[in-house]
Amino acid sequence: MTTLAPTLSGNARAEMLRLLHGPCDPAALAALASLREALADGDSGPVHGPGRGVALLGRLRSLADALPPGEGILDDPARLAAVHAHAAAANPSLCLAGLVHHLLCLGSLTELSDDQNGLEPRLSALREGRAKGVYLITEVGQANSHLDTGTRADFDPADGSFVLHTPGPGAAKFGSAGTRGVEQTGVVLARLFVGGADRGVFAFMVGLTDEQGPLPGVELSNPIALDALPLDYVQVRFHRVRVAAAHWLSDGARIAPGGESSGTAAMFHDPAGSPEQRLQRTLRVGQGLWAAMPAVAAATSRHTAVQAVHYSRTRRTQSRLAPGVPLLAYRSQQTVVLGALADAFALTCAADGALAVRTGVRAAVPAGPEREEAMGFTPWAAVSRPLAAYKAVTVRMAARLTAECQHRCGFSGQLTSNRLAGYRDFHHAFDTAGGDSQLIFYDIGRSLVEEGLGREPELREPLEPTSPYWWPALLRRHQTALVRELLWLGGADASRDPFERWNPLLERAGLLGEAHATLLMADDVVRVLDGLRDPGLVRALTPLAALHGALSARRWAGSLLTLGPLEAAESATLSAAVDRLCDAVLEQLPLLLELFGDPEDHRVQGATLTWTRGAAS
Template sequence: MPLAPLPTATHDEIRRLVHGPCDSAFLSDLHQALTADVPADGRGRQLLHRLRLLGETLPHDLFDDPPRLATAHAWAAASDPSLCLAALVHHLLCLGSLTQLGDGSEDVMSRVKALRSGRAKGVYLITEAGGANSHLATRTLAELDPSTGEFVLHTPDARAAKFGSAGTLDVPQTAVVLARLVTEGADRGVFAFVADLTDDEGLLPGIEVSSPIALGALPLDYVQVHFHHVRLPHTHWLADGARIAPDGTFHDPAGSAERRLQRTLRVGQGLWATMPAVAAATSRQSAVQAVTYAQGRSTQGTLAPGVPLLTYRTQQRAVLGAMADAFALTCAAHGALALWEESRAAPADRHGTEMGFTPWTAVNQPLAAYKAAAVRLAARVSAECQRRCGFSGHLDVNRLAAYHGFHHAFDPAGGDSQLIFYDIGRALVEGGTTGQAAEPPPRTADTPPTSAHWWPAVVRRHQHDLTRHLGESAHATGTGTPFERWNPLLEDAGTLGEIYANALVAEDVTRTLAGTQDRDLARALRALAALHGVTAARRWSGSLLALETLGPADIQALSGAADELCDEILPHLPLLTEAFAHPDGIAPADCDIAPRTTLTWTRGGTA
């Protein structure tokens, strides 16, 4: 739906809310890139063409404009989740590694130019198929040959095979491969290396790929990859400040193998900062489709024949709740990008934070939390909207299944969300990094749940209560090994980590409301913010009751509060659906109409 009918001031404020500081000219270019006809000359060529068109909307230095980078991938997700995933890997992980970890050598920069121009597809190979959490025990080797200065990239056995979207064999592919550097027989830690996998003729010598691996939730060209003593020039080592002297002496400013892994993986921050914008885009589109469907679909049940589906309270709580969660994710997108820009402006920390269970939270705890919370909530939103749209919700043309598959599959990808939550919970207890005052936040007896300020206060209080409870439990387990201490507490640690992430999102919602100037928009958003809080509290009711952050009467009052907020939101639906829907051609706004507009008909002959 176009935004043009809205007053200019409202239109501008909505654009800033939904797309950040991106101007109309950029959004027009992005729309054209995503709706352009693509030559039918093979799947790989089509993908390269689409990556090139998308890349042309971005600045020459991709990371100079994080809001534009995030918006481009968010629109790509709404248009085609598979394209979005390929672009995230291509831009943020592959190109991000080359530019952030490389030394700017001519050899590396020639590959940057090929990737930016769409002459090659970028691949990122970190996962090894044979073991869980393989990033913590990388087995692929890159051994220095001192006689030539080259690195010999090798897969020692089948368990070390890399898994990734590298099966597009009909186009040039350049991979960033995470491998264990070995010099003089010594393990120097995990670094990134540049390896060309294919050219215009197919696989290059020493590269072996498996047959395609089907993954319906994310339909890309997944394969396993083996390296058979592939020789890489010294310049293909993305050393990130490490060096090897002529006499073989190795020096790494990271200081340890653990810190080296964190440094190598820091390119993930761009992915984490972008995922909330991607999650918000698909969630807004899911909610618009579900609301539009519920408005236009009449029911034939005997309880009230002929009334619109949206008349039912159950449907209101579900689809308006989805819209409220989509708004919260939109606020989180701004918070995550601001945090990423702040971290990029800060002086580089060569040593970082001590690693816990995984490297993700040591790289950047709040950004990792944003990623984990965003993909989990977006998967929930798209699944609920799909269910509420009946048969239409399952049709491919409406993309709800694709949105759900994308985010559900991203829960373990890009840093496993559950491991991130476990690690945050542990860190909050062991590191004393709750970000809270010594005194617990005040209780919310005087604030009704229909207030936009109620949930932020509740979730901050609950984080404090959980931290205290988990700290007491950890202390009671004694002083055994870390595994013995934390194994029985991981479920609670995961809950604490997820509540911490929920608190980040709640604070972003509060900031967004405080900065909203348009009165009609502010009223609509305040009701959405409060409904997001009530919906979250209902979701977390067991934990809130268990620690007495809320009492039984508080939980019982949530259904009535949700209904009251739905009544507040209903008059604003024309404004909200127009604001949240993507432009024509990017995604269907009405999942009930879309099938009828794409069908063709065949009639049998008559006598």
């Protein structure tokens, strides 16, 4: 195979740093380098056991040190995403702990509190990594528990405080709150009652544990093992825990106490206007998590793909077809590992797109009627359709990519030290965590149908599958075809009961939602390509972008052929197109490995072994 020597100009390096880590300034990049060193000590990660809570807190402190100090810790979404992406590449369980700590717990305290001074000193302890943050939303008794939260917070007019209570076993919270020997502060979602009236779901800051164990009224179960993500999971119950008025994350809502002498009841006002809108506002903290997840998925996928390519280049086969040739000589191996490199590039572009939405560079509201997004099957897409879509499509792609590479790396892919199993389990877990991806796809599909977006896209000149522009154009036509099919099947018939209307159409709606999310990523790929200035980068990344599209079309071929955007004759050319694109990627492979890799990706398992020889008799 022909290869080009890596030649990376200074401008190209700057462009790649911007793409890989977001618009981070030199100080932020230096902080990321320090974080990498801090996480490279070989620690096995946060699990149960003596001293592990203190070790986890030390690691969270390392993440905090790489973020802006004090009140500005959450002010830079790109830096937040980059820090957690570095954590994920080093230790997926630590990344999960950090995401919960910073983006869900601290994010709620920052975004939903009307008086952050009232949250001290716990708020400062969380910002500085002296306490661990927990987010308790899921309840164990029913599916979609966030839609029918059972945990109660009753307003006490005597002093303006709240009484937090778990009314039954099914309302017990599930979360990573069992870390021993450290202070833990939780953001707990509970249904607020004022004068006996249900006022919707709000968040409350609640002290959970100190160095000695659970605080009064807080009950923790024994540890719950979850081998895929070895954190400190427990069930949590509250027994009439008193929560100070300042610890209600009221988000603009107000309670005016009544008077006993006058017999007037407490007056409640919420700018959200309805319990449904209140839930969406309480859950808007999820946008920070969703904006960071594509960067996390991209970072672990780049590590995975580069490892798989190095393994395939150096692993010699003894097949009778061609004894001694490397695995990468086989087309079947090229398709998977070079395809993983192509998908990792697409995920990197999607991470850039998600951050653009989060920072307002791109509009957060998709094209369609000017209206507030109504909650459908779940609140996730209503909180932010594009960010929810990015989260769902990127974690699902990263899980698939990692599982395929792990399989193609033989026993090496199973070794804990190579982290592929950890990456795979992390992304499989996040397919349902942080907003169930399939439910997100259902909701996006439903929304697109009810908006009636069945317009034909603008037709342009025909494209070949070897062009990076071919896949987004094909996918845009497919999204239109899926909308029109669902409209024809009655998806927008408001005269029918919603359950009867959508129950037989959910799988199609989910496919449409996934197509829409996949199109966001496909458009990001060509947007990033069009924005590159260095010709060497363009030359290296163009075949990678096109390979991502051609392989994606093969995975979508059944649906594409059924609805017509992909003709049978065009489908028949895909395999040959993939082969040509693999050859083009191979020509640029040394440079691509330099762009996406790092020294750790070259590590050899044998170099980490120690040996013991039996004594001679």
